[in-house]
Amino acid sequence: MKNRDSAVRPLPDVGIDAAADAAGRLAWVGMQGIALPVCFDAGIGEPQRTAATVDAFVNLVHARQRGIHMSRLYLLADAQLGGKPVDAASLERLLRAFLHSHEGIADRACIRLRFDVLVRRAALRSDNHGWRSYPVRIEASLTERGFCFELGTEVVYSSTCPASAALSRQLIQQQFAGAFPPDGALDHSRVMAWLGSEQGIVATPHAQRSTARLRVRPAPATPLSLVALLDGVEHALGTAVQTAVKREDEQAFALANGSNLMFCEDAARRIRQALEGNPGIAAFDVRVAHHESLHAHDAVAHASGGTREDASPVSLETLPW
Known part of the structure; x- marks a missing residue:
């Protein structure tokens, strides 16, 4: 039974009290690792509902304000993320709601979502299909310099050493x-x-599973298809890992590896060329790692392109990740 007194007496809220020990502004305050369902359209016309990990923050500009209202961030994220598919427009609305709920004490907001999407992939030669799981990381911020949205994912492929x-x-x-x-x-x-x-x-070249981590910023007002992005990168590499594999598929994969010999530098350049040719991408960062079978360490290469620094309202590296 509910306490009748709670219906007439306001519950205490010490968060609005002045800071007890020390006053001052804070760059970011919020929650990290929130478990929430999200709806995401990878570009195949069928939005997927999946489990996500969400980080949500606002800053604290009122020097004497003791804390923010974390429950407001949680409830807003819970109400909006599981409905319509997540995209740049929906996240900008959510961040504006974060700031509206903290009017007078915050003027910057940011959010990060991490989840996996499943994409149906055809075998190389046989008529079989299988599922590939791709990680997705979405980061968005709203500051005095504007709204910023970036998407990250990862491609796993095979690399044969030239x-x-x-x-x-x-x-x-x-x-x-x-x-x-x-x-x-x-x-x-x-x-x-x-x-x-x-x-x-008598001898075979060494090959290894390799990963390409992508971070892209869509061009303004341009919807970004995750599947189209993945297809472009996997086509450039030529040796994406497979799902359903019969002997004819394995033979085709061996042929693809022999036809696509690459160092990590080659892989990074191939991906950079593919992303530079995509008009829907304003800027990007790429990190490839070949998890070598010869060495006990990885071979790594980085590439970037576009107008990320000039066009960016805020560098996401400065956010609380």
């Missing part, structure tokens, strides 16, 4: 010279049998 491939080819040449002396006649059927044996591929 140097290792060249060294392997040399060993295969040496093996061939030993099996078929230059002064002897070449028998076609014998050569074919040799090529199909383990002796015919």
Whole structure:
């Protein structure tokens, strides 16, 4: 049974009291790691509802205000994120609601969402399909300099080392010279049998699972399709990891790796070229990492492009992540 006194007596709110020990403005105050459902359209026409982790903040400009109203941030995020699909426009409305709920004590707001989306992918040659999970990270801020929206994701691919491939080819040449002396006649059927044996591929280049982390800022008033972004990057790399795989698909993947030898520098440049050719992207950052099978460390390369610093209302690196 509810306490009758609570209906007539206001509950205490010490958050509005003046700071007890020390006064001063705070850059950001809020909540990190909120569990909420979100609705997101990856660009396939069917919005997905998924579990997300949300961080929500406002600043505190009133030096004598002890704290913000965190419950207001939570309730606003809960009410708006699970309805219509999340995009730049909906997050700008949410951030404006954050500030309206803290009128007089805050003039900046930011939010970050992290979740995964599932995308149906076709096999390379067979008629099979499977699901790929892609991480999504959305960051938005509203400050005195305007609204800023960025989207991040990750592509996993295979990278075959060009140097290792060249060294392997040399060993295969040496093996061939030993099996078929230059002064002897070449028998076609014998050569074919040799090529199909383990002796015919005495060395193989090292390849490894690799990741490309993308952070893009859409062009103004331009909707950004996550699937289109992923498709462009995966096409540029040529060796995205697969889902359903039969033998013909694995053979096609081996062919793709042999046709797309790349150092991490090559991968970063390929992705940069693909993103620079996308008119819907105003700016981007790319970080590729080849998790090497030869070394115990990663090979890493960075690339960026666009007018991020000039066009950005605020650098998201300064936000409380």
